[in-house]
Amino acid sequence: MTKNPLLEPFNTAYNTAPFSKINDEHFLPAFKNAIAKAKAEIDDIVNSPEAATFQNTIEALDFSGEQLDRISSIFFNLNSAETNETIQKIAQEVSPLLSEFSNDITLNEDLFKRVKAVYNSKDELNLTTEQQTLLDKKYKSFSRNGANLIQDKKEKLREIDKILSQLKLKFGENVLAETNKFEMLITKESDLSGLPDGAKEAALQLAESKKKEGWLFTLDYPSYIPFVTYADNRELRKNITLAAGSKSFKGDDLDNQNIVLEIVKLRHERATLLGYKTHAHFVLEERMAETPKNVLNFSNELLLKAKPAAEREFKNLGNFAKTLDNIERLEKWDGSYYSEKLKQKLFSLDDELLKPYFKLENVINGAFTIANKLFDLNFQEIDTIDKYHEDVLTYKVTNPKGELISIFYADFFPRSGKRNGAWMTSFKPQYIKNGENSRPHVSIVCNFTKPTKTKPSLLTFNEVTTLFHEFGHALHGMLANTTYPSLSGTSVYWDFVELPSQVMENWCYEKEALELFAKHYETGEVIPMDLIDKIKASATFHEGMQTLRQLSFGLLDMSWHAGESPEVIKSVKAFESDVFKNTSLYPEIKETCMSTAFSHIFQGGYSSGYYSYKWAEVLDADAFEYFKENGVFNKTIANKFKECVLSQGGTDNPMTLYKRFRGQKPRPEALLKRAGLIEV
Template sequence: MNPLLQDFNTPPFSKISNKDYKPAIKKGIEIAKAEIDEIINNPEVPTFENTTVALDFTGEKLNKITSIFFNLNSAETNDEIQKIAQEVSPWLSEFSNDITLNEDLFKRVKSVFDSKETLDLTPEQTMLLEKQYKSFARNGANLKESDKVKLRKIDAQLSKLSLKFGENVLAETNAFELHLTNEEDLAGLPESVKEAAKEVATSKEKVGYIFTLDYPSYIPFLTYADNRELRKKMAIAAGKKAFQDNEFNNEKIVLEIVNLRHQRANLLGYKTHAHFVLEERMAETPEKVIEFSNNLLEKAKPAALKEFENLENFAKKLDGIDHLEKWDGSYYSEKLKKELFDLDQELLKPYFKLENVIDGVFEIANRLYDLKFEEVSNIDKYHEDVKTYNVTDTNGNFISVFYADFHPRKGKRNGAWMTSYKSQQIKNGINERPQVSIVCNFTKPTETKPSLLTFNEVTTLFHEFGHALHGMLANTTYNSLSGTSVSWDFVELPSQVLENWCFEKEALELFAKHYETGEVIPMKYVEKIKESASFHEGMQTLRQLSFGLLDMQWHGSESSQTITSIKEFENAAFENTKLYPDVAENCMSTAFSHIFQGGYSAGYYSYKWAEVLDADAFEYFLEEGIFNKEVATKFKDNVLSKGGTEKPMELYKRFRGKEPKPDALLRRAGLI
């Protein structure tokens, strides 16, 4: 019996073997097709219930199976799973096209859509109907037959290419290791970093220390290692991922993806991929995104240039370095930060034991949103590192299942993300609650120390947990509008706003306690964390904007079709935001997974866009108190629980009472 085809509440991870996936996905597609046929063959006149709602509830079995499969392909993959992903992805894009390009189905959807003025729908029902109609129209339902065939071909190619892109990046990440046996080469590195590197070496049956391109190994090395040549070696290795003359090179794949996206947009009647994508975002057009980015750039660039000059002078004074290179940035920034604020990341780490930070974020969720988290051992998991929780409200009502997976390992991609195994929806009068997961890559505990987080890792945990709250607190009728199913440039608001609590004394005192003594983080450290929060904010802003503008160059300009050299194209895109000298061996685009594998194509700007929203939203909390129940309830009722049921700006204004302005962000960043 295939466990994926049985009825299950939470995923039966321990029962699933790789051979189960393909037959289960095949069967899931069959079941979903039968559900679609039932809608098409319904002899009754198309109505909101028998067409719009019925269509929203199709494919549940398939969604459950694919969410398990693709989540594991990111968090616990192997060669076999990657091979299956390459096989099933075209099936799924073909199936998706079978729906959106099905003329009989579209006729019914259009018939309901055309009569919407007479239907007396709620705002949520109207949103479902409009989104559904647009998902057909924007994905080729109005195309002539020969163009539909072209579209199917493009979509199948794109799904395979983005998978291959990600596999190449992961392979390159895993392929590199810096193996050191000379103690002198470790100068500057904190004990905890050395200990972790020693454990990696031991696990590979080698003596000495091994540093990898996994973030918990790579970032501390670049931040603390005194040996400039070794920093350079690490930085160049990271920067040339999938840009080397080997089987994992992504240059051709990037150009193919960009070309296919452009062709797809043109086929659907849009000027570029960015015009297609942004039509359904808060930003609306590429022109608006570029104007928004350039306005911020104008404010940030003078500050960034000044900060960079100060950093160069500091490095010159300290070590006689004439020109700062990319592998010097983190190292000298950390030293300068320490000098300016007397703040050392390593001094802070003992106050951020992972378990305490988890308890802290849970307590904050309790104070703001009345949530309780209970760790349980009766929920199946895919790896022993994963923690599982039941989430209830203070009245004991069940809210969500929550999974958390915190440490790096071989089959797990870098970075941090939130995902779900089941979305919330109300079906047959029952409010079906969600199953939400966060995946991070934090330093593992060692023999002598628990997992101690850097302050950046603390904010990362809060960020992903903010996304998780958006999923957990969902309370909508339709699953396609539930939780994080919102405009892409609105989705980062709940995650980014929660990061603000990491900087507040009242919140830090709940969880920032020394792992050995239990002493609460000293007030002077809290003040320094706050003071240093806007340290190098100009440079950080420039960096974020540079990624967003590169994304827009790839996807918002027609000239991207004529590119022969990715490197030259990229350098031109970075011209206005560049601080460090270029490194010939390195290329950003070939490992820019957000836009070539994740869903951020023509959407990377949304991090900055959401920062404007989050700074403005948090200013409201600061005015009334960071644990103010009234403001928290407004945020929960108008943002977190509402998903994509209304236009994001309407939801935001209902929470805040007015439209957001960038002033709060510029104030917080010290740029005005």
């Protein structure tokens, strides 16, 4: 084989990933080589003849494995955004190797002795707050991952971690395969009744691309969401809703039921092995919420406020559907359809009316303009760096002095190798080493409506807020300004990480912000004031139902992970149905199951953490209230948010950072008021 580009210095503009030179076959040897190199770096720390110090042990440990981290970020980002069978196969082979390597570090007794020696002398070391945080984090990464276990239990932990890494990958592969597998081909134009022209044109183009006659719909969000929202044909809405709800729940080779049970059982076994009551107790020890009890109290307090509102809204929706179409019983495939019709009736507002004002390019530029007004960032599209797919847009981000702040990748459209949803990630973290501030490479990945032959990509308002949400995460990564890579950017408690993303969504509702980018794609007309008023007026539409839905997902997550006897659970569906009893509004559907496709908690990092979205909503509502009181583009408040939150990463306790910004603890009343769940 020729030289492996992953193992050579990149020698690229801004040290970016050389995607055009990387082939799939480069990854496995690169991983093996980088793991060996990282192990040698650990050996150098362990075998140092000098006594353990913060610099030669804790700091050295944080900067070790840099090449391995870089290769991992490139590979696993591709596995999410541009995967194929070869990459998936490599992932199954590599994940146990990485799990083993991670265990080699945390279960290395000699290394732990050095870490422990520094930790035990921390009071005499005169460390900065960031250094203290790093020391605590490193010590806990050992103590919380088996360093204090006896040898046979350490081996058991290794075995569990290896199996878990493969199960999580398999779970995600099955969900992606199920998503890609489903196609609904419509050949009668009358079956398209109610659908917007843009959705019909996209479906026609998709069918043409697959050499099929008719209109093709899939489970990709830009195809699925318009269909269940607008299609008049109730039976077809039912078909696609059942397909979405039954992913990996069909008893075939893509079924995830046993994988779910196995993951839950192994996570619990791992937690108890480490001395914790449950997996949730293990996870939440390193979260703002601290304990399962606090999460449940928080969730139930919101549930108390949201459930009566949700039940009223659901009853009204049912009455509306009955009056309009004589629907006797509202089903899940009716929810989006009649909600949209009711919203149109109440507010004279629908997404088709708004979409012409939200051309993707304009929304991107709007996000950039707002970031400039708030945080002095300049975005310049560049074509001098490699992309992993032609759809990806690349930008150089600078400050007013022209200094590089970040490289930014944006990937907006669905394709077969990309998983559903939207997320932010990075190809390289920020850190300061040898006096040089090495800047981050940040990426956002979404699944928005593609341009058609006659129209550009026009976003729904929900897609607009999604873009701003992920862009908020990206700003957290871009503006990072910490010394250590493991504390940089979004490396914070998971119930704090959603604050920067969710707070950015608020600008989508503000006249001053909308007027910067919401312009008609054909005429250039700025969005009319009456539409802005309608957007604001409709912001709390069905907020009770939305809150109930979000809380139900968090409670399902906690039920899977805070129970003390997961091994007694035999049926995923029965368990899930029992959990949803207190929060479900729609009739039970026996063919569907959420858990088997709940990628956030079974593939991603949100196990025992899905409540974080609601938790962070309390933070973001309180934070944005501060902006509103002083002006949404108030430079002083924006600078405080940048300096106290966005730039700090995980260098201090998140509540300390928040209070430094806000001057007080967050108040739940701000969220309840914004959601219309309490009287103002």
